[in-house]
Amino acid sequence: MNTIERTPPEVIRTLIDKEGRIAVAFSGGADSLALLVGVCEVRDPEDIVALYVNHRLRPEEELEAELVLNRKNAERLGVVFEVLDLGPGSVEDLAKERKKGVEEAARTLRYQVLLRACKMHGCSTLLTGHNADDQLETLLRRLFTAGSLSSLQGIRSRLEQDGITILRPVLNCPHKDLEAYLVEGGWAWSEDSTNKAETYQRNLLRRRMTGDLLSIFEGAYTALEVQTGRFADLAVFLESSVEKAFEGVDVRGDEASFSLSWFQLLPSTVQELLLFRLAGADSSSAFIANVHRALKADKHATMESGSHRIEVHRGVVTWKRNEEPWSYAIEAIGDEIVLPGNLVFRRETENRDSTLLRIDGTVLENPVLRLSRDGDEFAGEGGTANVAKILSSQGLPPALRVPVLVDRSGIVAIFARVYGGRDRLAKRFKAPLARRLTNIYSVSRRIDDEIYE
Structure with missing residues (x-):
């Protein structure tokens, strides 16, 4: 039936x-x-x-x-x-x-x-x-x-x-x-x-x-x-093709680059979906179509839209995100902050998700949420390590800039879960069982318009 x-x-x-x-x-x-x-x-x-x-x-x-x-x-x-x-x-x-x-x-x-x-x-x-x-x-x-x-x-x-x-x-x-x-x-x-x-x-x-x-x-x-249903099956097949093609893209932090001649040899549909993936959720179909046409034309070009800048020079395509460094004083702003890059930070008092970070907010001194920087160090249970090294150990690009919570004592938490890694809490903030954990901190993606209707 x-x-x-x-x-x-x-x-x-x-x-x-x-x-x-x-x-x-x-x-x-x-x-x-x-x-x-x-x-x-x-x-x-x-x-x-x-x-x-x-x-x-x-x-x-x-x-x-x-x-x-x-x-x-x-x-x-x-x-x-x-x-x-x-x-x-x-x-x-x-x-x-x-x-x-x-x-x-x-x-x-x-x-x-x-x-x-x-x-x-x-x-x-x-x-x-x-x-x-x-x-x-x-x-x-x-x-x-x-x-x-x-x-x-x-x-x-x-x-x-x-x-x-x-x-x-x-x-x-x-x-x-x-x-x-x-x-x-x-x-x-x-x-x-x-x-x-x-x-x-x-x-x-x-x-x-x-x-x-x-x-x-x-x-x-x-x-x-x-x-x-047919298009859903096709999407699964295409996604695997794009996943394989993405191996030809050199991703370093906020910058991606690839050979133009290599790109032009890919099937047209895979080319387009690869561009959609590089652009993320904050770009229009019209912008992707313009970029696609320009890359097919095999010309030197520079294109910009919102936070994206694409350059074609000497056979190499470079895709940069013009993401400005940002920071937010938590106490001055509140329990929810809409962040650049389609992210949202939340501080809650109740949440049943046991994987989220729980911190006694009363021990934080002037907490600030910002992007990680070169040279940032994190003191975890296994000792002190560079944030880039921690990201690499989780299978993420070492140059990736992720949200971190810092206070006067240094980095309190690393929020890498939203990128496919794991959130980390500094050893000094892992409270004894007797202490009441008053706040739950998380960074997640805002709703993807194409997924949620």
Whole structure:
């Protein structure tokens, strides 16, 4: 039986574990309510937490009515219901800072608080209510903005982030089927007024394009499921090709270089994906396309965009990140700092992730977060060693500059986990068992826009 013909409980049962706490991103709309109702038919409601994110983007009256209905539905199901308030103006401020849209900023902040709440509640899995219509809109948007070939796999049904498994169980279910499931069960859901605003690209696609496409192609949902699956398989194959090709790139800290003639011998698709990897998450498809064309032209060139500078000289391509040294006084700024390079620093008092660094904050003297420097030394349990040597022992480039926490006594912590290494805490700050560890420190990546829709 095709997955789009199955009810939410039938789909969910095949995807989630039988044990462990589960969080559900619960907006109160039909999709997330159908997901929440469905998971409660499969698992004990006492193991489920419904997380509602208030983005502060709609009128207070609408939000109050929505919250009343959401609490009522959560009580009927017998699940824990928690409101995660982003605070007034936070979405708009991030949109201005990143010079991107409100949708992107809201998505970024939403996943940050959702993942944090999962850890607070001891939930190893987060479910979101993305459906087949969301998948169609995502695929169209990536197709017409020249996203990478790998991006045409659409919204991923499963991924891991910061120790949390994110699942989209109803990704192949049309919105109309989820509504029908709720109507049959006598459930009422809320309607987000922003879904009608044509200032949002998704709404424009939904109102002006996807409806006509679905009326023309009766088997569109099935075809969508098949095609995204094919592109997902293709992405795995291409990723292995890019991984192998990356061996031809000489990476030293913030600089990468490779032979232009070697690059031009690679398959065109691998060339493009290699450029996407070098650029990271903070570059546009248009920028990658321009770089790709320039490298194919075999000319001397210099290209710049944001923090990237690419030079082609005497047959060698050099890619530099114009990353300025930075430092932040922790006490003066607060518990969360958005860092350059798509990173975020957090200081928390509670977190169930036992691998994060725990420090008695009262013993720190004027703590500062900064990038590591040449000559930095770290006093760990195995003795004092150069930070570059420590990074090398973890399989990371020795010239890589990573965030470090320092105070008057020297380096307190090295944050290399975000790059695939391990975070390290100085021996002198490893507190005795009797001492209360008051703060938990971490550096993680901000939400990848292509992964989280």
